[in-house]
Amino acid sequence: MPETIYDVAIIGGGPGGYTAAIRAGQLGLKTCLIDKDPRLGGTCLHVGCIPTKALLFHAEVYDHMKSAKEYGIEGLGAGTLNWKTIQDRKAAIVTKHTKGLDFLMKKNKVTVVRGFGALTGPAKGGVHTVDITGEGGAKSQVQAKNLILATGSYARMLPGLQADDRILTNIEVLSLGAIPKSMIIIGSGAVGVEFASLYRSFGAEVTIIEMLPRIVPVEDEEVSKELLRDFKKKGITSFVNTKVDKVEKTKAGVVVHFTPQGEAQQKLEAEKVLVAVGRGPNTEKVGLEKLPGIKTERGYVHVNEWMETGEKTIYAVGDIVAGYPQLAHSGAMCGIVAVTRIAGKPCKPVNKNRIPGCTYCEPQIGSVGLTEAKAKELGMSVKIGKFPFTANSKASIIDQHEGFIKVVADAKYGEILGVHIIGPLATELIAESVAVMELEGTVEDLMFTVHAHPTVSEGMLDAFSAVEGKAINF
Numbered sequence: 001m002p003e004t005i006y007d008v009a010i011i012g013g014g015p016g017g018y019t020a021a022i023r024a025g026q027l028g029l030k031t032c033l034i035d036k037d038p039r040l041g042g043t044c045l046h047v048g049c050i051p052t053k054a055l056l057f058h059a060e061v062y063d064h065m066k067s068a069k070e071y072g073i074e075g076l077g078a079g080t081l082n083w084k085t086i087q088d089r090k091a092a093i094v095t096k097h098t099k100g101l102d103f104l105m106k107k108n109k110v111t112v113v114r115g116f117g118a119l120t121g122p123a124k125g126g127v128h129t130v131d132i133t134g135e136g137g138a139k140s141q142v143q144a145k146n147l148i149l150a151t152g153s154y155a156r157m158l159p160g161l162q163a164d165d166r167i168l169t170n171i172e173v174l175s176l177g178a179i180p181k182s183m184i185i186i187g188s189g190a191v192g193v194e195f196a197s198l199y200r201s202f203g204a205e206v207t208i209i210e211m212l213p214r215i216v217p218v219e220d221e222e223v224s225k226e227l228l229r230d231f232k233k234k235g236i237t238s239f240v241n242t243k244v245d246k247v248e249k250t251k252a253g254v255v256v257h258f259t260p261q262g263e264a265q266q267k268l269e270a271e272k273v274l275v276a277v278g279r280g281p282n283t284e285k286v287g288l289e290k291l292p293g294i295k296t297e298r299g300y301v302h303v304n305e306w307m308e309t310g311e312k313t314i315y316a317v318g319d320i321v322a323g324y325p326q327l328a329h330s331g332a333m334c335g336i337v338a339v340t341r342i343a344g345k346p347c348k349p350v351n352k353n354r355i356p357g358c359t360y361c362e363p364q365i366g367s368v369g370l371t372e373a374k375a376k377e378l379g380m381s382v383k384i385g386k387f388p389f390t391a392n393s394k395a396s397i398i399d400q401h402e403g404f405i406k407v408v409a410d411a412k413y414g415e416i417l418g419v420h421i422i423g424p425l426a427t428e429l430i431a432e433s434v435a436v437m438e439l440e441g442t443v444e445d446l447m448f449t450v451h452a453h454p455t456v457s458e459g460m461l462d463a464f465s466a467v468e469g470k471a472i473n474f
């Protein structure tokens with residue numbers, strides 16, 4: 001039996017788990033973080049948020065270079081891409097932040113245990129025991145009064161397919177040996193459109209195939225329409241309402257057979273196919289079945305507002321939780337809520353309606369709260385304010401005119417129900433709306449909030465003012 005009984009042991013060192021561990025340490029809890037991988041950071045740091053955004057930054061710089069002459073910078077042209085340098089810089093960023101996490105664990109006195117963690121059954125005398133299988137099958141155990149499950153998610157594959165050098169998930173697509181000449185992307189959620197955007201900027205022929213009626217299907221309908229239009233201008237072909245029938249490997253690449261609704265089957269050949277059809281929870285082999293109180297649905301764990309499962313003192317956060325978006329910042333905040341609750345300190349639950357969603361394709365998307373359609377479906381009476389970036393002077397200066405800001409507000413009281421941005425800096429701009437919604441500000445509050453000029457963010461002032469038909473610049 002281990003000598004130490006931790007206050008909390010966390011299984012999974014991604015953003016949900018490591019954030020919980022750091023805050024637990026800050027709160028004075030004796031904390032253990034267990035991860036099966038040698039490097040902390042999870043999907044987000046190693047094969048998700050960070051490497052994709054690094055590549056998207058390179059794509060953005062390259063896109064600017066293509067316009068150098070237009071900006072009065074002669075003699076440069078677009079230049080030639082050095083893929084190895086790009087990949088090396090991406091890897092260096094990941095390594096730097098992995099080391100940062102190791103430092104933060106030490107700083108906050110978190111014990112890190114390397115190995116696969118599995119629950120052993122109900123707590124005995126208020127103490128849970130986790131079986132650890134370490135390197136080379138070495139067995140050990142960790143004991144704690146509270147457990148947090150944060151085991152994250154995996155990329156779903158289409159039936160019958162397996163990831164390899166041509167059929168890619170988010171893992172393989174991040175470390176290709178060369179920029180492919182062509183890529184078919186199945187699925188147009190955040191992951192699909194981010195890769196579509198960056199590989200198109202790097203010169204690949206990109207085709208998106210989406211089963212649902214529109215790309216970025218969780219976003220406001222007008223955002224989807226705008227992105228479709230902008231992607232078309234960029235040279236990305238998108239098929240919506242389209243079912244993939246078969247993916248076959250050829251000598252040189254892959255052939256995808258697909259059927260757009262109401263049309264005949266078609267086929268398209270490409271060097272690579274990226275399968276970006278969503279993510280499933282890593283909850284197999286973790287021993288959940290040994291604890292009947294933990295309720296799951298298709299592998300996702302049910303929790304209450306404090307992230308507690310049906311089994312007392314066992315919590316779950318991050319991508320494995322039912323009903324929360326699979327986003328790093330969602331998991332991280334849920335981790336904070338769980339450990340603050342464990343420490344018995346004041347805290348408030350995460351309001352799912354105030355979790356921003358950010359997609360870093362070009363143009364970017366940032367959104368929070370209800371879409372116009374959802375608000376109406378809920379029977380709400382809404383007023384819409386919309387402001388196009390064409391009327392924003394800073395957008396002209398930075399040459400990024402695509403898109404708009406759309407505010408969905410309650411018609412009577414001016415409560416902000418949702419904000420949907422597609423365009424320059426959308427992923428940064430959305431923060432203001434999240435804060436205002438959290439503080440329960442109204443359209444009127446925003447209409448009298450001074451925004452600096454010239455900034456892209458003063459577009460927010462115009463969008464909120466547009467709810468009352470009083471945008472200054474449009």
Ligand SMILES: Cc1cc2nc3c(=O)[nH]c(=O)nc-3n(C[C@H](O)[C@H](O)[C@H](O)COP(=O)(O)OP(=O)(O)OC[C@H]3O[C@@H](n4cnc5c(N)ncnc54)[C@H](O)[C@@H]3O)c2cc1C
Pocket residue numbers: 011012013014015016017034035036037040041042043044045047048049050052115116117118150151152153170191282285286317318319320326327328329330331358360
């Ligand atoms: C391509 C891509 C881009 C993304 N971009 C963004 C973005 O820009 N912004 C954003 O908010 N989100 C983004 N996401 C989503 C984000 O990565 C996830 O929401 C986030 O990583 C989930 O965090 P988590 O802590 O739940 O799990 P994970 O990050 O998946 O971490 C889980 C950890 O648990 C460990 N583990 C699993 N099982 C066990 C076990 N039994 N024992 C021990 N350890 C275990 C794993 O090794 C891993 O380290 C992106 C995802 C992808 C795929």
